[in-house]
Amino acid sequence: MTTKDELTRLVETGRRDDIVPFLKKLTDADKHALIPVLKELGNWYSDVIEIRPGSWSTRMSADQAYILAAASFACYDKNTFRKSLWLVSLFSGSWLRDILPWYCPAWFATLMQELSDEEGLPGGLTYPFLMEMGEQGWISVNPALVVNCLTMAIFPYHDKRMGYDTSVLFRYPITMQEHFWYLLTYPTNIHFSDRWLHVSDKTGEAPNWKSFILKCSSNGTLDRLRLLEECLKTANRNFNKLLTAWWMDIFTALAPTKEELLTMQETLFLTLDSPQSKAVNTALSAIKTLMPEKEFDSSPLLHHLPQVLSSGVKSVLVTIISILEKMYKQHPQRGDEISSALAPVFVSREEVVQIRAAKLIAQCGRPEDTVLQDQLQLFQSLMLTETTKLLRQFFTSDVPVTTAADITDDVARPLLSEENLIPAVQGVEELIFLASQAFENNASWHIDQLPAALINLQPELATAALLQLEPAFQRAYAIYYLHTGGSGMSDNMLALFLLNAGKIMADNSSDYTQQLRQLSNKKHWWHKHAELIPFLEWKQTLRYEPIIFDPFLQLLSLALRKITEKDTRPLLSTPTHTPGWIDPCVLIRRLHRYQSEQAVPDDMDWQIAISRCALQDTQAAIMLAKELLQGEYLRLMLFLLDASAMPQGPFTFASAWMQAGLTKAPAVRYDAFAAFPWYNLPPALLSGNCSWQTFSEKYLAYGDYNREKKSYERYVDHRAVLRIDIPVEEAAPQHEVRLLQEYICDSGRQLYLHNGDVMRVMLLMPNNPALLLARIIGACQTFSGVYEVSETGMVTAAIQGLHELDIVPGEMILLFVSACMLHADKTIRAFAAAYWTTRVTSGKIDSRQLGSMTGVHERIGWAPLKRFCDLISGHMWQISRQHNRELEVMLQACLECFAATPVKDQKKLLEIYHEVLAVNNSRIGSTVLPGLLADWASGSTLKKAAGNLQKLLL
Numbered sequence: 001m002t003t004k005d006e007l008t009r010l011v012e013t014g015r016r017d018d019i020v021p022f023l024k025k026l027t028d029a030d031k032h033a034l035i036p037v038l039k040e041l042g043n044w045y046s047d048v049i050e051i052r053p054g055s056w057s058t059r060m061s062a063d064q065a066y067i068l069a070a071a072s073f074a075c076y077d078k079n080t081f082r083k084s085l086w087l088v089s090l091f092s093g094s095w096l097r098d099i100l101p102w103y104c105p106a107w108f109a110t111l112m113q114e115l116s117d118e119e120g121l122p123g124g125l126t127y128p129f130l131m132e133m134g135e136q137g138w139i140s141v142n143p144a145l146v147v148n149c150l151t152m153a154i155f156p157y158h159d160k161r162m163g164y165d166t167s168v169l170f171r172y173p174i175t176m177q178e179h180f181w182y183l184l185t186y187p188t189n190i191h192f193s194d195r196w197l198h199v200s201d202k203t204g205e206a207p208n209w210k211s212f213i214l215k216c217s218s219n220g221t222l223d224r225l226r227l228l229e230e231c232l233k234t235a236n237r238n239f240n241k242l243l244t245a246w247w248m249d250i251f252t253a254l255a256p257t258k259e260e261l262l263t264m265q266e267t268l269f270l271t272l273d274s275p276q277s278k279a280v281n282t283a284l285s286a287i288k289t290l291m292p293e294k295e296f297d298s299s300p301l302l303h304h305l306p307q308v309l310s311s312g313v314k315s316v317l318v319t320i321i322s323i324l325e326k327m328y329k330q331h332p333q334r335g336d337e338i339s340s341a342l343a344p345v346f347v348s349r350e351e352v353v354q355i356r357a358a359k360l361i362a363q364c365g366r367p368e369d370t371v372l373q374d375q376l377q378l379f380q381s382l383m384l385t386e387t388t389k390l391l392r393q394f395f396t397s398d399v400p401v402t403t404a405a406d407i408t409d410d411v412a413r414p415l416l417s418e419e420n421l422i423p424a425v426q427g428v429e430e431l432i433f434l435a436s437q438a439f440e441n442n443a444s445w446h447i448d449q450l451p452a453a454l455i456n457l458q459p460e461l462a463t464a465a466l467l468q469l470e471p472a473f474q475r476a477y478a479i480y481y482l483h484t485g486g487s488g489m490s491d492n493m494l495a496l497f498l499l500n501a502g503k504i505m506a507d508n509s510s511d512y513t514q515q516l517r518q519l520s521n522k523k524h525w526w527h528k529h530a531e532l533i534p535f536l537e538w539k540q541t542l543r544y545e546p547i548i549f550d551p552f553l554q555l556l557s558l559a560l561r562k563i564t565e566k567d568t569r570p571l572l573s574t575p576t577h578t579p580g581w582i583d584p585c586v587l588i589r590r591l592h593r594y595q596s597e598q599a600v601p602d603d604m605d606w607q608i609a610i611s612r613c614a615l616q617d618t619q620a621a622i623m624l625a626k627e628l629l630q631g632e633y634l635r636l637m638l639f640l641l642d643a644s645a646m647p648q649g650p651f652t653f654a655s656a657w658m659q660a661g662l663t664k665a666p667a668v669r670y671d672a673f674a675a676f677p678w679y680n681l682p683p684a685l686l687s688g689n690c691s692w693q694t695f696s697e698k699y700l701a702y703g704d705y706n707r708e709k710k711s712y713e714r715y716v717d718h719r720a721v722l723r724i725d726i727p728v729e730e731a732a733p734q735h736e737v738r739l740l741q742e743y744i745c746d747s748g749r750q751l752y753l754h755n756g757d758v759m760r761v762m763l764l765m766p767n768n769p770a771l772l773l774a775r776i777i778g779a780c781q782t783f784s785g786v787y788e789v790s791e792t793g794m795v796t797a798a799i800q801g802l803h804e805l806d807i808v809p810g811e812m813i814l815l816f817v818s819a820c821m822l823h824a825d826k827t828i829r830a831f832a833a834a835y836w837t838t839r840v841t842s843g844k845i846d847s848r849q850l851g852s853m854t855g856v857h858e859r860i861g862w863a864p865l866k867r868f869c870d871l872i873s874g875h876m877w878q879i880s881r882q883h884n885r886e887l888e889v890m891l892q893a894c895l896e897c898f899a900a901t902p903v904k905d906q907k908k909l910l911e912i913y914h915e916v917l918a919v920n921n922s923r924i925g926s927t928v929l930p931g932l933l934a935d936w937a938s939g940s941t942l943k944k945a946a947g948n949l950q951k952l953l954l
Contacts, residue, residue, distance in 0.1 A: 003030050004037050007071060011041055014063035020098060023074045031075040038072050046085055070095040078107035091124035100138055109139045116144035127153035131172055143182045150179060151190045154212065164207035176221060184230040184247065187239055191246035213250060228256050229264050235271045235279030245278040252282060261286050262295050272304040277313040284308075284319045291326045298327050302334075305341045317345055317353045321360060328364045339365030340372055346379035346387065349873040351911045354383065358390040367393045381878070385918035413806060415614040420578040425453035428465040435472035435498070439479055439491055444759040445575045447494050447552065451559035452574040454501055458566055463512045466505055470519070473502050477525035488754025489549055493538055497556040499525060500535045504563050535560055548746045548753075551764055554604040569593060572601055572609035579804040580763030581614040584621035584641055591637070592628040607659045607740045610640060611765045615664055618642070640664055647672040655737045662686055662741070666768050677735035678742075682727035685745050688770025689811055692724040692777070694857050720862040722819060724778045740764060744771045751779040752790065758797035759804075766805055770812035773798060777812075781819045784863030792825050799831040808844050818853040821871055822863035829867065833875035840886045851890035855897025865905040872912055878919070888916050896928040900935035902942050910936070910945035914952070923952050 001009070003026065010018055026034070045060035045068065060068070069086040073096070081087065090096060100108075115121045127149045134141035154166045169175050183190055193209045216222040231251035234244055261268070268290075271283035290296040301323070308320050324338050339361045346354055365372050376394050383391070413419075422445060425431050431453050438446040454461075476495035479487050487495075502525070506513045516526040536557055539549075555573065562569070570590050576583040587609055594601050618641040625637040632652055639645045640660040647670050651657050654676050661670050666687040673679050684690045696718045703713035727745060744764065753761060758776075762769045776798050780791040787795075799820050802813065809817070820832035839845035858865050876887055891913045898906070917924065924930075930953055936946035 003034060007034060007037060008041065011045070011064055011067050014061055014067070016063040016066045019067045019070050020102070023071060023099075024102065026074070034071065034075050035080070038068065038075060042068055042072065042085060065089070066093060066095050069093060070099055073099060073105075074103055078105075078111050082111060088122050089124075090122045091126075091129070092122065093124075097129070100133070100136070104138045112139045112145065113142065116142060116148060119144075121145070121148050125149045126156075128168060128171070143186055146179045147182050147186045147188045150175075150183065151188050151193065151209075154209070155193070166212055176216075180222070181226075181230065184234055185237065187237075187243065189243075191243045194246075210250060210253070214253060217254060224254070225260060225263065228254055228260060229267050232264065232267045232271045232279075232283065235274035235276060235283070239276075241276050241278065244274070244276040248278050248282040256286070258290060258293060261290055262293065265290075265297065266300075269300045269304050272301075273307050277311055277316055280308060280311060280313075280316050281319065284316065284323065288319065288323050288326070291323060291330070298331075301327070302337055302341045306344065309342075309344045309347070312348055314348070314350050314353060317348055317350070318356070321345070321353070321356045325360055328360070332364070335364030336366065336369060336372070339369075340375060343372070343375040343379060346376075346382050349382070349384070349877075350908075351384060351386070351915070354387040355390070358383075358387045362390055362393070365394065384915050415581050415616050415806060416577050416583050420581075422449065422576055422578055425449065425456070428457065428460050428468070431457055432465075432468050432472070435469055436475075438472070438494065438498075439475050439487065443578070444756075444763055445578065445580055447490055447760055448555075448571070448574045448580075450494065451497065451501075451556055452571050455559055455562045455568060456570065458563065458568055461505060463509060463515060466502075466509070466512050467515060469502075473498065473525045477528065481528065486754075488757040489546070490552055490754075490757045490760050493549065493552055493556065496533070496535055496538055497560065499528075499532055500560055501563055502526075503529050503532055504560065546746060546749075546752075547743050548751075548761060549757075550743045551604055551608060551740060552760070554602075555608065558602045558605055569597065569599060572605045573612060575612060575763070577614065579759070579801075580612055580766050582609055582612045584613050584615075584618055584637070585624050587613060588621060588625050588628055588637060591633050595629065595631075595633050601653075601656075603653075603655050603737050604740070606653065606656045608764055610656060610659045611663050611740060611767060612763070613640060613663065613767075615641065615643075615767065636660060646670070651676075655739060658739060662739075663765075663767050666770070678739050681739075681742075684725070684774075685727035685741055685771070686739075688741075688768055688772075688774060690724050690726060690771075690774040692722065692774075692815060694720065694722045694860065694862050696860050697721050719783070720857075720860045721782050722777065722784075722857065722862060723782065724774055724815075726775060726778050741771055744775070746775075751775045751794075753794055753797075755793040755797040758794055759801040762798065762801045762805070767807065768810070769802070769805065770810055773812045773816040777816055777819060781816075781823070784819070784822050784824060784857075784867075786824045792828070795820065795823065795828055796825070796831070799828060799835065803831070803835055803838070806842075806844075809839065809846075811849070814846065814850050815853055818850055818857065821854060822857060822867055824863075824867075829871050830875060833871050836876065837879060837883065840883050841880075845886075847886040847890040848893040851893030852897055854890070855894035858894070858903065859898045861903050865903055865909060869905060869908045869912060877912075877916070881920075884916060884920050888913075888920050888922060891916060892924070892926055892929065895932065896926060898932060900932060902936055902939065906936075907942055907945045910942060910949060914945065914948050917949075917952055923954050924949065925954050929953075 006022065010022060045064055046058050048056050048058055051057050069089055072081060072084055072086045076084065112121075125145075125148060127146075130139075130141060130145055130149055133139045139145075153168050154164060155162050156165055156168070157163070169180070172179075190209055213222070213227070217224050217227055228251060231247045231254075234247040239247075268283045268286055271279055274280055274283075287298075287301065291298065305320070308316060311317075321342070324342060328335060328338055342357055342361060345357045348354065361372075361376075367373075373394050373396065376391060380388070380395070425434055434446065434450060434453060437443070438450045476498040479491055480495040480499060483492075506516055506526075506529070516524075519526065536553070538553060555571065559571065561567070562571075570593070572587060572590050572594075573582070575581060576586050590609075591601070622638060622641050625634055625641065629637060632650070635648050636653065636657060639647050639657070640663065643664060647657055647661065649672060651672075654673075655678075658673055658676055658678050661668065661673060667683075667689065669679070669683075678686070698716055699719055700714045701717035703715050705712050744761070762772055765771070776794055780787060780795050786792075798816065802809075802817070817832050817835055820828050821836075823829055823832070836845060836847070836850065840847065854868065857863060858868065872887070872891075876883070878884065891909070895909070895913065929949075933946045933950050933953070936942040937950060
């Protein structure tokens, strides 16, 4: 029996006890000869198969895995072993312990070094085994290896349960003398150890690293001064903020004395340069304690002040101002230095920070100091009104109440301007370029333009031109079959469309087919043409059938029919202007061709064309319609384009008439349409204006894990939710033709859209995206907290899409924007603020309604009010006088919705409102706020802020 046969037999029978004797007798040549066999066996045994109905696993047993891993370790070289699947079981199994005593390859130490440097060590390496390998000379123990396993060293597993045992740290003298300090020098996950709650402990002490460190510090096992200083030094070792905060908590828990702090003054000042606010706060607290001490030298503090002030953290800024106040009392001769160093603090919009800083500068600064004047001038535009008054003596001229500029209301940019014209595809070369871009999400309208161009250019698509489209066909093949590029549903559908279009063109050209056969290989798109599914069966390949994509499916199916039939009549719904508008004059010309050739437009194509029609300045289009169209075509287009026109029968194209009515006036029901099958659909489904409410609801929350019940305890709690009522048809539609709105609604099912799909679906109805936004709110914004990546991506794509639609926002758009302003993702909040900013400039937003919606959310704490306050300070304030006036309107409407009982951080919102009123030189004319302000002023929390606002009541 050869060594190959013997190894194969060992694996088949799973005789793990025989593998070590077998490997010991192998020569180097034998090992080299076994490599192909090991790869083949590894691939076969690692295949996942169905071992019984509904249950899947690999072919190998535990014993077979042991044999293959041990043999691979003994026979492979370093690179081959590292690429093998056995690397992950390097420490999790027992085979390595059994092999190393008699065979340690020369490359093993190098492999361990590489894995530790790359932070790619497999799991399961224990500290005792690491030390054993180091003592035997198998590897070199380095800091990266130590910190990888030392954190878990005190939490050994026994009988599948995590225990707590610190004795291993005293088994080797080097552990506490040297290895422990690596934990403070290199990044680890030690900060998570306090969260491992299910630890079995019999020592009576808290089973975690924190208690162990404090104990060792008190009994002298660890050098206390060194420990304190090393804790501070972690602030500048590029640790993440959680790990840095954990070591700062250790520092605080050690309760250093003044004498100890005086010995580490330099380290305290260096800690102020840390990017972590917790570390800076810890150092400032210590410095504040030392300020009265004669031995303390506070002069280096001013050199580190710029880094501290740039943090913008309120608690840090308040503490540093307090320290500087003490410094000025002790060293009044340093007033110029203090006031000059403190000037950048006015970047913060926090009232308490600015007022305290201004008072200190007014006290210790000299008005004639030109350097200080110049510094304060730099930050003047960021100062609050009260701050400006306190520092007026430092400015050379009278300071205006507001520094915001006037912005003249912009004239709304036409929807059909030359700037947003989509150039028509003229010729094969432009088609080739378009096809190369269509799957890259460069423009949402590519899904419309590509099929339209293929239809229009059919006569020019000879074999030479089709061969130039090969890169596009290959890209479509990769997206559809290989699922590359992070594409969405619409990209997948467009890819299948293009492959089917290529197949149709090949069927119509024997020359092209012959050329494809010569090019075809296993990775070529033509290799799959025989098994390519018909386009209309696209949804059958999905795990679920989202009918929201049916309008695209019908449009692309129509395009394929036109290509098959060599029909060059254009699609009605192809956009002419970005992001998805159709020039009504172009639509009229397209309809004229259909009418003149006595062809009936496709129903869905016509519906989408109508819903995309730009209804702005339509007089020229009305005149053109009267010139080119006749009969029902003319009546329908006049009804759509004339805001005052009423529908006139008879109605042959019922769905087009219905869509025209919903496009120009979504909330109006026309009696002339009473016989239409869609007339009695839920009004919210037709208009998109869904009912909603924000309220506190009861729910079953999760408590502690019960090991006896093997489940979590449940208890009743409350949470703030935004619920929106998505309309659902009471029964399956009986009508054969469905409205576009019915597809968007999708029977109210849970919505999931890829980021790239959101804008495309929105542009099916750019005049009124309310229904889609209602669905996104229902799916992604029930809560204001952090969502999964998919939900956050949908909301981000939707708020970005709204920026491109220059339409007057209705209730659903305003509700969506108000929810985005309070979203946990700061990027989404910034987009929402930018949306408000641009719409204020063009006069296309109701700030009062937006403020009321925000107030309804915040009165019950749907989102932290701090988010809204920070958004105003950072993105919505002092843009222009016009914006300040609109911000005043929004804040008043928001506060009017609040209750007499204040919510968290309401003080900050009142301070912002007071500042906006001061900047606008306004007074409060609300009939609701006087009563609320009286209630708020009666409490200690809001007494001052509410009292200041009461002074501004009319």
